[in-house]
Amino acid sequence: MDFLHGLRVVEPANEQEVSAALLCANRDGLAVIPRGGGTKLDWGNPPARAGLILSTARLNRIIEHAWADLTVTVEAGCTVADLQHALAIRGQRLALDALWPERATVGGILSVNDSGALRLTYGGLRDLIIGITLVLADGTIARSGGKVVKNVAGYDLPKLATGALGTLGVITQAIFRLHPLPRNTRTLTLDCADIDSAQALLLTLQGSNVAHTALQVRLGGSMAPKMDILLEGTDAGMEAQEARIRGLARVTLIEKGDTSIWRAREELTAGGAFSKLSVLPANIATTVSAIERTGDPEWYAVFYANGIGWLSLNAPLNELRVEVEAGGGSLFVLRRSPAQARMDTWGETGDALPLMRAIKSQFDPNGTLNPGRFAGGI
Amino acid sequence: MSSTLLAPAILDELRSVVDPRGLLTARDELRTYECDGLTNFRVAPGAVALPVSTEQVQALVRICHRARIPFVARGAGTGLSGGALPTAGGLLISLARMNRILEVDLPNARVVVEPGVINQEVTAKIAHARYFYAPDPSSQSVCSIGGNVAENSGGAHCLKYGFTTTHVLALEVVLPDGSLVHIGKKTPDAPGFDLPGIFVGSEGTLGIATRITLRIVKRPECIQTLLAAFHSTNEAGAAVSGIIAAGMLPAAIELMDNLAIHAAEAAVHAHYPDCGGLLLVELDGPEAEVRALMEQVGQICRDHGAWEIRVAQTETERTLVWKGRKAAFASVGRISPNYLVQDGVIPRTMLPEVLNEIERMGAESGLRVANVFHAGDGNLHPLVLYDSRIPGQESAAMAVSEKILELCIEKGGSITGEHGVGVEKKHMMSKMFAEPDLQTMQRVRCAFDPLQLSNPAKIFPRPRLCGERAGEYKPHSVEVAGLAERF
Numbered sequence A: 001m002d003f004l005h006g007l008r009v010v011e012p013a014n015e016q017e018v019s020a021a022l023l024c025a026n027r028d029g030l031a032v033i034p035r036g037g038g039t040k041l042d043w044g045n046p047p048a049r050a051g052l053i054l055s056t057a058r059l060n061r062i063i064e065h066a067w068a069d070l071t072v073t074v075e076a077g078c079t080v081a082d083l084q085h086a087l088a089i090r091g092q093r094l095a096l097d098a099l100w101p102e103r104a105t106v107g108g109i110l111s112v113n114d115s116g117a118l119r120l121t122y123g124g125l126r127d128l129i130i131g132i133t134l135v136l137a138d139g140t141i142a143r144s145g146g147k148v149v150k151n152v153a154g155y156d157l158p159k160l161a162t163g164a165l166g167t168l169g170v171i172t173q174a175i176f177r178l179h180p181l182p183r184n185t186r187t188l189t190l191d192c193a194d195i196d197s198a199q200a201l202l203l204t205l206q207g208s209n210v211a212h213t214a215l216q217v218r219l220g221g222s223m224a225p226k227m228d229i230l231l232e233g234t235d236a237g238m239e240a241q242e243a244r245i246r247g248l249a250r251v252t253l254i255e256k257g258d259t260s261i262w263r264a265r266e267e268l269t270a271g272g273a274f275s276k277l278s279v280l281p282a283n284i285a286t287t288v289s290a291i292e293r294t295g296d297p298e299w300y301a302v303f304y305a306n307g308i309g310w311l312s313l314n315a316p317l318n319e320l321r322v323e324v325e326a327g328g329g330s331l332f333v334l335r336r337s338p339a340q341a342r343m344d345t346w347g348e349t350g351d352a353l354p355l356m357r358a359i360k361s362q363f364d365p366n367g368t369l370n371p372g373r374f375a376g377g378i
Numbered sequence B: 001m002s003s004t005l006l007a008p009a010i011l012d013e014l015r016s017v018v019d020p021r022g023l024l025t026a027r028d029e030l031r032t033y034e035c036d037g038l039t040n041f042r043v044a045p046g047a048v049a050l051p052v053s054t055e056q057v058q059a060l061v062r063i064c065h066r067a068r069i070p071f072v073a074r075g076a077g078t079g080l081s082g083g084a085l086p087t088a089g090g091l092l093i094s095l096a097r098m099n100r101i102l103e104v105d106l107p108n109a110r111v112v113v114e115p116g117v118i119n120q121e122v123t124a125k126i127a128h129a130r131y132f133y134a135p136d137p138s139s140q141s142v143c144s145i146g147g148n149v150a151e152n153s154g155g156a157h158c159l160k161y162g163f164t165t166t167h168v169l170a171l172e173v174v175l176p177d178g179s180l181v182h183i184g185k186k187t188p189d190a191p192g193f194d195l196p197g198i199f200v201g202s203e204g205t206l207g208i209a210t211r212i213t214l215r216i217v218k219r220p221e222c223i224q225t226l227l228a229a230f231h232s233t234n235e236a237g238a239a240v241s242g243i244i245a246a247g248m249l250p251a252a253i254e255l256m257d258n259l260a261i262h263a264a265e266a267a268v269h270a271h272y273p274d275c276g277g278l279l280l281v282e283l284d285g286p287e288a289e290v291r292a293l294m295e296q297v298g299q300i301c302r303d304h305g306a307w308e309i310r311v312a313q314t315e316t317e318r319t320l321v322w323k324g325r326k327a328a329f330a331s332v333g334r335i336s337p338n339y340l341v342q343d344g345v346i347p348r349t350m351l352p353e354v355l356n357e358i359e360r361m362g363a364e365s366g367l368r369v370a371n372v373f374h375a376g377d378g379n380l381h382p383l384v385l386y387d388s389r390i391p392g393q394e395s396a397a398m399a400v401s402e403k404i405l406e407l408c409i410e411k412g413g414s415i416t417g418e419h420g421v422g423v424e425k426k427h428m429m430s431k432m433f434a435e436p437d438l439q440t441m442q443r444v445r446c447a448f449d450p451l452q453l454s455n456p457a458k459i460f461p462r463p464r465l466c467g468e469r470a471g472e473y474k475p476h477s478v479e480v481a482g483l484a485e486r487f
Ligand SMILES: Cc1cc2nc3c(=O)[nH]c(=O)nc-3n(C[C@H](O)[C@H](O)[C@H](O)COP(=O)(O)OP(=O)(O)OC[C@H]3O[C@@H](n4cnc5c(N)ncnc54)[C@H](O)[C@@H]3O)c2cc1C
Pocket: B036, B037, B072, B073, B074, B075, B076, B077, B078, B079, B080, B082, B083, B084, B095, B115, B136, B137, B138, B139, B142, B143, B144, B145, B146, B147, B148, B149, B150, B151, B152, B153, B154, B155, B156, B203, B204, B205, B207, B208, B209, B210, B329, B330, B418, B419, B455
């Protein structure tokens, strides 16, 4: 990321210092690039300007784990793994399987709205975050939401900041609702003949009352689809569900997979270029055909049952994007191959773009925070 | 004070947008629209428009925008915070006639509806395929999806399934200047800001939703509801903590105190045990799982002093149990001439402490307080009973009600869990949030509605001056060209 090369880095120790740093940068016309673990600084478009890196490395405390209330208040620079370790002591977790948890921070995963296989059951970060502290470009420190899981007092700024790529304010603190760690888990893996049968089985399972926690399909240019199903709960419950799945899948050969399979998305991202897709669950097979039509046999993908998928592919993606968007979906080019170098990360924002720009203008009129990295040039 | 804002020429213009029955101006017709479910606040609108299409809503809003007339959207008018309270002399836009279910997509578990569709009709439409729409406010047989969206309404089963906001994927919205935007998509994570996330729960202040894409949920294999009778709400509250601590996520956990039980019994004969604290726990999922966990829930309840436990197994038994709970607000009318409903939230662990304090406050002011609430997520609904014919009781009731909210804030909670701020709790917002917090929220308001015409004077105690729209964000020319400066 050569645009960040040689930039000054500030590492504030608290939100007042974040506020002071932003105030100065904003006044002096320095564009600020907030940084957590630095794992996704190349996501989004390259910034139009960059004058300063604001690191949340020192804002890494877990402020309060109210375990009996199943909530946690944590600073933005805390890594996901550190947070999960602390929560596990009380048998709890943030029910989200983030990418690179050892390095990714709470502020970072919120800003890119990261989510994995568990989202099917527990929702995404927008559904797990209940409170936020944001520091705006002009230094304003603003809190929204709170410590209770149910709360409709005022606008839901935690959701607005989630997935905003740090363009509205720097997240310094977040409050999450938590879930208990599962008593037992079981992973089943089964082979599908082709993508059409994988698609059909996925819809059958989603339309059944099997209560699987997660479901993913892994496939590639040289790999027939494999489906992984995660069960959680009591032994009796899992036993009954496994039997049900065997019946619906009409296969006898189901291996008990190992849990590392749920990090398939992470493996995929190790190979260079990758993109995120969001399509309708029933459109996964047609999306795969469109992927095949790029003509590049070297592809590999993981699709979750909610239609969110991760794709490793080096070929140009323009036509795939057009098809995905026509079907009501989105394609995000997160790490580009040389053939994708000029692609916009985000794609079509539709008629809501003027409204998004108006929001940006209200929060950050000078374009101080991550200018140009977000959708529609925001 | 009537129709001062609406000159005859404007009324003619509005009338030309809708059909002849689509604009109400007669005094007695307007009376129905003077208030929502919070009946002690009443204001007459200048006129009521009943559009039947997005285009009509747009045309109405454009007229308002041009003539600077404030407008308020209204669904079914069951709101409990005065959200649909008209602006004096302004235009009230009722979405009641936009009530079609436009699309049902079972493979993708999505439904597209117009805002006037009644909550329960969504589930009715898809029940044949064993799907349901999860958010289930007690008012679900009468309230509209548009109102649910505006309030981010909850319901007993939101403990497991999430509130309205979790189930709204996309919206078509008429902005306060009359323009139309499509926010969110049929698929999650649409590029750009999470605009559905900010629109849901904005109480009609950011524009009018004219089309809504909802997520629906498959009915679980097995549903069981347990009723446990305790001597006190304290014991019942402790059992709730026990259930949560055991790592379970029930579909619903509801609690009623003795006064609420009596009211519900009088109204619907749900055959509740006569006890100090009644706990209602619903588990759903695969049958084997539900059976195993229900045993444990029963044991936890007994350990905390439950003296009677029943499990409703059949659909009829369950329906009766829920009928009693859902009728609780209305049935309080059977035991008291008047009452105020509150909607505070506290961290679950504070339940026993806060319930004791509420009882003490009631006793101190000589009023009875009935409690019926979503115990699983700490959302209290104290019902402060009074008799308006007795001088001083109404104001005493309002004082108790407000003190309860202050207590919720003090315990780290919120002044509203699902009914919204509206007009009723505006002044409490400054007790819960600092001024910069409220000003920051209103930056969103300024982006959507710089003239503050859409449901003005709600939510925020002090409106923010937005300035002109000239401040619209314009990307720097180098950004447009996509050229990053190198350092
Ligand atoms: C007996 C009773 C029980 C209740 N139980 C619950 C409960 O369990 N949970 C709960 O959450 N609430 C409950 N409520 C409150 C109420 O039913 C909900 O707030 C409901 O969502 C309001 O819907 P409505 O259609 O009546 O909206 P209205 O009251 O007409 O309007 C509510 C708000 O929505 C706005 N609005 C309406 N339509 C639109 C639109 N299309 N676009 C933008 N804004 C719009 C209005 O301007 C207003 O601010 C209860 C109310 C009663 C009377």
